Amino acid sequence: MLNELNGKVLIDGALVKGKGPQSPVENPANGAQIGAIATAQPAEIEAAVSAARAAFGPWAALPAVTRAKHLHALGDAIAQDADPMARLMTLEQGKPVNEARGEIMKLAETCHFYAEEATRIHGETIPNDTTDMESTVLREPIGVVGAITPWNYPAELVGWKLCGALAAGCTIIIKPAEITPFTALAIGQKCIDAGIPRGVVNVLTGPGSVVGQALVEHPGVDKIAFTGSSKVGLHIQKSATTVKRMALELGGNCPLVVTQTADLDAAVKGAARRSFRNCGQICIAINRIYVARPVYDAFITKLAEAADALTIDDGLSNPGADMGPMASAEPLAKTKEHLADAVAKGARVLAGGAAPVGDEYENGHFFRPTVVADCTHDMQIMTEETFGPIVGVAPFDTLSEAVTLANDTPYGLASYVYAKSADEIRYLGQRLDYGNVAVNNVDAGIINAPYGGRKQSGVGYEHGREGMLEYMNFKHLRVRYDLPEGAG
Ligand code: TAP
DSSP: OHHHHTTEEEETTEEEEOOSOEEEEEOTTTOOEEEEEEOOOHHHHHHHHHHHHHHHHHHHHSOHHHHHHHHHHHHHHHHHTHHHHHHHHHHHHOOOHHHHHHHHHHHHHHHHHHHHHHTTOOOEEEOOSSTTEEEEEEEEEOOEEEEEOOSSSTTHHHHHHHHHHHHHTOEEEEEOOTTSHHHHHHHHHHHHHTTOOTTSEEEOOSOIIIIIHHHHHOTTOOEEEEESOHHHHHHHHHHOSSOOEEEEEOOOOEEEEEOTTSOHHHHHHHHHHHHHGGGGOOTTOEEEEEEEHHHHHHHHHHHHHHHHTOOBOOTTTOTTOSBOOOSSHHHHHHHHHHHHHHHHTTOEEEEOOSOOOSGGGTTSOOOOOEEEESOOTTSHHHHSOOOSSEEEEEEESSHHHHHHHHTOSSEESEEEEEOSOHHHHHHHHHHOOSSEEEESSSOOOOTTSOBOOEETTEEOOBSTTHHHHTTEEEEEEEEEOOOOTTOO
């Protein structure tokens, strides 16, 4: 699969060799070069935008059931090739194959979900002050979408935009992260296989500051759907040269509150999963944990044991490993920086704290799952997004203190609670200032409910019906009717 995608871009229905300078793509488990991408050149960017513009009218004009059939076909094509697509993702991103396969299957599910939603694009009829007038609200696709995506979920984060946009009747140009381009190109190949008309889906590779920025500034792009860091999101918002719709799904710094009534074993299991899965490189990863003081010691002891029990390996040769390497040197460096800062300010390292030892880890970006106790809010680990396999823990005495600490952040993406008391759940659920609050579970996002952040975590929603309506304009059509001649 990789050979067919190496150095290619997808423009106007054809995967073709990119004309720009090539840059290498590496396997994060061992540093070996697996392929290369070409930086899309201005003429290629123009060609992709022109193709998407030309395809927009006919695609939007198709009956919704036809667009739905294409999306179902895409879901089937992706599921059919889930194994090679998963291996490709592991090769460029590092997550173990079983986890990557799960992500590919969720992408297939997303295609089917939005295929169904496409057939339910309803409008509204609104009463007027007089009976001769009627107001109808129509939903119309926005146009050409520029989708800019990060590397941590190379399939799903493309898929949420692709499927929502196509269901609505938009066309799209995808700019994946430089370090994980091949999963996006493979999705592009599946769009061709599924018979999606040429120009509807295009994929351009290259650095965000060049290719992504060109899409942001292009007057022929009607909407930017961006997932990535708050820093780049803010830059994009400021740098658009024409008014255009924007959805910005940005960083998080997600807290977990464990109360005295919590099922401690369940809380530990949830904390270990959501702190360390995908090496903590998840926007909704648990970064920091606040535990009721009476159960604090028991919780940190058990969490350290759970962290130590996780297996770390090359996810290609060991598909069932709990953790692979981190995706690149950058998040690994930040993880070490946050660890050093916490330790210098008095935190205790209870698990991890270093790379695993062994020849097989020498050339990869591996780091052991790390639990740091007795943390305070003067430490980076409690106030900044780490995006690595490390979690800070601190005790609290009252629920109101837990809420204050949990909300003490510019971010507002997801938060978690483990508690058995309904009163505690209600109290925390109402006060946590986050777009997603998961209680007694750590899966804050499901495909049929809206998923989005507030504050510096962004604007807009993906998932659910809302994830398709983001790609639509509303039109108010107000008509005055006369009684027909001969009505009596
Ligand atoms: P970023 O560095 O922000 O990069 C995201 C994307 O933006 C990449 O494709 C990047 O391209 C591109 N980009 C960079 N500069 C750009 C510019 N000037 N104009 C247009 N595009 C530009 O984020 P990342 O390190 O890849 O991803 C991690 C971040 O994403 C974390 O903060 C995480 O929380 C966030 N995230 C959020 C969510 C949700 S749903 N809220 C989900 C996943 C991740 P290149 O990298 O190729 O240069």
